[in-house]
Amino acid sequence: MPAPTLQDLAPAGLDVTTDPYPVYAALRAKGPVHRILVPGAGEAWLIVARDEARAALTDPRLSNDIRHSSSWADDGGHAIGVNMLQSDAPRHTRLRGLVAREFTAGRIRALRPRIREIAGTLLGALPTGGSVDLVAAYALPLPMTVICELLGVPDPDRDAFHAWSAELVAPSSAEAAGVAVGAMTDRLTALVEERRSDPRGDLLSALVSAPADGLSAEELLGMAFLLLVAGHETTVNLVSGTVLALLTHPEQFAAVRADPGLVDAAVEETLRHDGPVESTAFRFATAPVRIGDTTVPAGDSVLVSLAAASRDPRHFPDPDRFDLHRAPVGHLAFGHGIHHCLGAPLARVEAAVAVRTLIERHPGLALDADPTDLEWRPSTMLRGLTRLPVRLHG
Numbered sequence: 001m002p003a004p005t006l007q008d009l010a011p012a013g014l015d016v017t018t019d020p021y022p023v024y025a026a027l028r029a030k031g032p033v034h035r036i037l038v039p040g041a042g043e044a045w046l047i048v049a050r051d052e053a054r055a056a057l058t059d060p061r062l063s064n065d066i067r068h069s070s071s072w073a074d075d076g077g078h079a080i081g082v083n084m085l086q087s088d089a090p091r092h093t094r095l096r097g098l099v100a101r102e103f104t105a106g107r108i109r110a111l112r113p114r115i116r117e118i119a120g121t122l123l124g125a126l127p128t129g130g131s132v133d134l135v136a137a138y139a140l141p142l143p144m145t146v147i148c149e150l151l152g153v154p155d156p157d158r159d160a161f162h163a164w165s166a167e168l169v170a171p172s173s174a175e176a177a178g179v180a181v182g183a184m185t186d187r188l189t190a191l192v193e194e195r196r197s198d199p200r201g202d203l204l205s206a207l208v209s210a211p212a213d214g215l216s217a218e219e220l221l222g223m224a225f226l227l228l229v230a231g232h233e234t235t236v237n238l239v240s241g242t243v244l245a246l247l248t249h250p251e252q253f254a255a256v257r258a259d260p261g262l263v264d265a266a267v268e269e270t271l272r273h274d275g276p277v278e279s280t281a282f283r284f285a286t287a288p289v290r291i292g293d294t295t296v297p298a299g300d301s302v303l304v305s306l307a308a309a310s311r312d313p314r315h316f317p318d319p320d321r322f323d324l325h326r327a328p329v330g331h332l333a334f335g336h337g338i339h340h341c342l343g344a345p346l347a348r349v350e351a352a353v354a355v356r357t358l359i360e361r362h363p364g365l366a367l368d369a370d371p372t373d374l375e376w377r378p379s380t381m382l383r384g385l386t387r388l389p390v391r392l393h394g
Contacts, residue, residue, distance in 0.1 A: 005038070021308075048309065062284070161187070170377050268331075273320075289302075364393030
């Protein structure tokens with residue numbers, strides 16, 4: 001008998017895509033790990049408690065390499081090329097080291113003025129009357145512009161790259177995902193070749209010009225793919241999620257308007273309360289792994305629910321309450337261990353600048369929809385709104 005899906009476990013009338021947290025809480029009350037069916041991907045063990053999640057994220061027996069899966073047949077798990085997310089040490093260590101210097105605190109601070117400029121330009125183009133979809137008009141183009149400028153992706157390619165990325169993150173069909181993989185692979189390959197013959201001052205040129213022992217052709221393609229997709233998809237969700245959290249918690253929104261310095265706290269609490277990454281990529285047991293009272297057999301797939309772990313009441317009192325004055329206790333929204341999100345500092349800065357600039361320009365910002373009518377993207381890994389209708393006021 002197949003394992004249940006999260007939707008199968010949801011109370012009658014609850015859409016788990018819209019609100020998975022009651023299901024996570026019910027599972028957590030029964031134990032830290034559960035067998036579930038992930039539609040389109042098969043069965044996996046889902047970890048929903050913070051202590052066990054944190055331990056799993058540093059357990060070397062849980063590999064990110066799909067070749068350790070008992071059902072592995074080919075390298076189809078590598079979306080495009082070979083990337084850090086689907087690699088273990090020592091390859092992961094080498095790949096991460098090649099780009100880590102681009103995401104230091106100093107480098108990110110230097111980007112603040114440009115991020116603020118992009119935010120101002122986008123807001124300046126928005127109508128002040130009528131309804132505006134903040135995802136399409138602001139939360140998406142801001143991080144997409146930032147990561148494309150860093151990598152050196154030309155303006156005309158950006159809409160296409162986002163469309164391909166969105167299809168890969170939440171496939172509408174296997175056929176459509178295959179088309180997106182092929183199209184993105186072809187365009188990235190062409191950009192790499194352009195940088196070989198005409199290097200510039202962007203990150204893609206730096207990667208192409210790395211020492212001979214730096215990146216193979218497959219690794220270079222995978223690195224460009226991962227930076228492009230991960231560099232904007234999660235931040236879109238973080239910006240729109242923070243705005244939604246404030247608009248649905250008027251007292252917290254009033255506090256931020258009165259003291260814009262609280263924006264960073266609002267971003268951090270959004271990461272904990274309803275972060276942009278719902279679960280990690282699949283990990284695969286290279287040996288039997290004991291998690292709580294469960295032994296995960298070698299070859300089985302494991303998902304770590306970062307969303308569930310960050311609402312564990314053993315670590316976060318009244319975890320379902322959004323409270324930007326909450327003392328930071330160490331959520332897992334960006335993961336933990338060697339795969340802790342490399343772009344976390346950039347995502348935090350982009351979100352804080354985006355939200356602060358928005359509130360400064362439009363302190364009367366208001367939601368233009370019933371919160372219960374908002375649609376969420378169907379995805380096992382990422383959590384984000386498809387649209388966020390708002391009204392802009394002075």
